[in-house]
Amino acid sequence: MSLLVLGLSHHGAPLELLEAASLDSGARGRLESAIVGSEHVVESVVVSTCNRTEVYAEGLTFHGALTDVSEALAAATGVPLADLQPHLYVHYEDRGIAHAFSVASGLDSMAVGEAQILGQLRDSLSRAQRRGHVGPALNALLQQALRVGKRVHTETAIDDVSRSLVGAGLAAAQEVLGSIHDAEVLVIGAGGMGALAASTASQVGVASVTVINRGATRAERLAERVGGTSRPWGERSEALSDADIIISSTGATGVVVTASDAAAAAQSRDGRPQVYIDLALPHDIDLAVGDLDTATRVGLGELGELLSHAGEVPQVSEARDIVTAEVAAYLTERSAEAVAPTVAALRSRAQDVVDDEMRRLGRRTPDLTDHDRAEVERAVHRIVEKLLHAPTVRVKEMAQSGQGGSYAKALSELFDLDPREVSVVSTPPALPSIDDEEVGS
Structure with a gap:
């Protein structure tokens, strides 16, 4: 699944079209219902303000979601799709995240820095939550966007620009x-x-x-x-x-x-x-x-x-720096979360192997003392931990650079893992901790 943002704003649409596409709260809810009821979209939030109407969607396929959202938007606004399309913008995945953070910070508003958008975005998310139109993906994204917007208004003087x-x-x-x-x-x-x-x-x-x-x-x-x-x-x-x-x-x-x-x-x-x-x-x-x-x-x-002729002011530059850093941090965190189920599944498989072997050892050597059995178990755990250390660290490092998905898929194929198994993802097992010196020795 992937994030899709589609809409029109004062940046590229004439005022008459923005007026025609403006939606009240009831119309926004109905548009969300139509979108999540389509074949290719599972989550949707509609944001409509005085200078934008846009849809945030979590889609199963990009092209299918794009078609579904475009057609639903045209139907909801009563504006023919042929009239909308030349003015629509589309942001996908990373660019969609950056756009959401910029919108929440007031950087994409006609009156740059205006704080109203935070309340409007919060209201849109709350409505979508109440109606069941938003799930974990968009909820996490827009909650973080609200936090970023609040940080921008707290740490910069961008409120002065909003006037x-x-x-x-x-x-x-x-x-x-x-x-x-x-x-x-x-x-x-x-x-x-x-x-x-x-x-x-x-x-x-x-x-x-x-x-x-x-x-x-x-x-x-x-x-x-x-x-x-x-x-x-x-x-x-x-x-x-x-x-x-x-x-x-x-x-x-x-x-x-x-x-x-x-x-x-x-x-x-x-x-x-x-x-x-x-x-x-x-x-x-x-x-x-x-x-x-x-x-x-x-x-x-x-x-x-009149405002389009004004140059960028220091407060806006500071706000953009914060948004850029927040987008990078969010992408890194999301990548790490994406590979976490694979890491959990790998360690779960290793724990199962250790448990099976220790039970087999118990049946074959019933006279083994508890002390000796504990030493054997510790030795087995140490071996397994050393073997898992490099691939675990590597997949996390690659996730931070945006390459974790392919590496996690390779691990799943090689070890026949199922990261979607609920018991594994919900309670990822951990092998007994071993000192870093022991792992590297």
């Missing part, structure tokens, strides 16, 4: 409004991105921050945290009229601010300009808002273009 998406939006607003220190900012949505927007706006020194959210309690808490105010969801029209900058990120399936809403706000402002920053996917702010004379709409597409 780049909101910062780019505010910079665009400044191009339209001039100084934004006198601007009144309205944040619609109090989730992760809404909280980031409110915090960033407050820190750059705008005149005021107002938060509106469907859940009033969450809006009140966020407003209090940033030194702003909150308003009820039903007062959106009045709040729009008062705001110079509107930042929206709600996760709603339809638009939150219509063109008529924006037109009414513009009329009440006597021509004073407004900037609408849409951080949502699907979009919260009607595209037609940008056609109004006094309104400027900045969406994820425009922000992504």
Whole structure:
């Protein structure tokens, strides 16, 4: 079996396609069910965020799994496969592991370093676990990805970089409004991105921050945290009229601010300009808002273009170094785990031979003293241990260099081993320990 990652993201897919392929939690679960119910896939986790929709799958065969996942994704999104294929990326095995760690660390996000992805990835894994769509392979991979992401955010200052998406939006607003220190900012949505927007706006020194959210309690808490105010969801029209900058990120399936809403706000402002920053996917702010004379709409597409021209910062380089080291360590550990059943089976076979020979010796020499019998058994164990020492060490060394599989297979063939035997793998026997000096002598 092998890991396959297939998806599309802001790196290679137009915003319109990302919107069309965006899936809510229920749709993600149904897609996972369809994938694991196919012929060539045994595990599946679907991750869908504001700038990506991707499938992690443990497949029985690469080409079969690729076909099954591609067709299921097209069916779930309603986007014809022919329209999806030019924009899909495929990562296999080692590259898939590296991709998962990079995603969890925020290195693959439009707003590099954003921490929201950790929660989104955790929620996706939890859903797949509850529904039985994930098994030992993907569970181990994504659990480790979450640990790597947490380490990156703890050991580097990459969180500072994650503000780049909101910062780019505010910079665009400044191009339209001039100084934004006198601007009144309205944040619609109090989730992760809404909280980031409110915090960033407050820190750059705008005149005021107002938060509106469907859940009033969450809006009140966020407003209090940033030194702003909150308003009820039903007062959106009045709040729009008062705001110079509107930042929206709600996760709603339809638009939150219509063109008529924006037109009414513009009329009440006597021509004073407004900037609408849409951080949502699907979009919260009607595209037609940008056609109004006094309104400027900045969406994820425009922000992504602005950010694409920025060079790599030191925090990102540090994060990439951590991810690279973690991928290498994970691959080494996984290779060692892959050969462990063969090593256990080899030692189990050796233990069986020793036990048989000692029983045979007991029948043939009933007068042998306990002391002499113990000495004979120790001598036999020493011989067996010396014989097993070199192949055991060698298979572990080769596993670390990625060559353990072929060597383990050769051992299985030569000694007629069955590493899949549950009793052997669950409780691998160990011959009595012998000093290294004795092994090498």
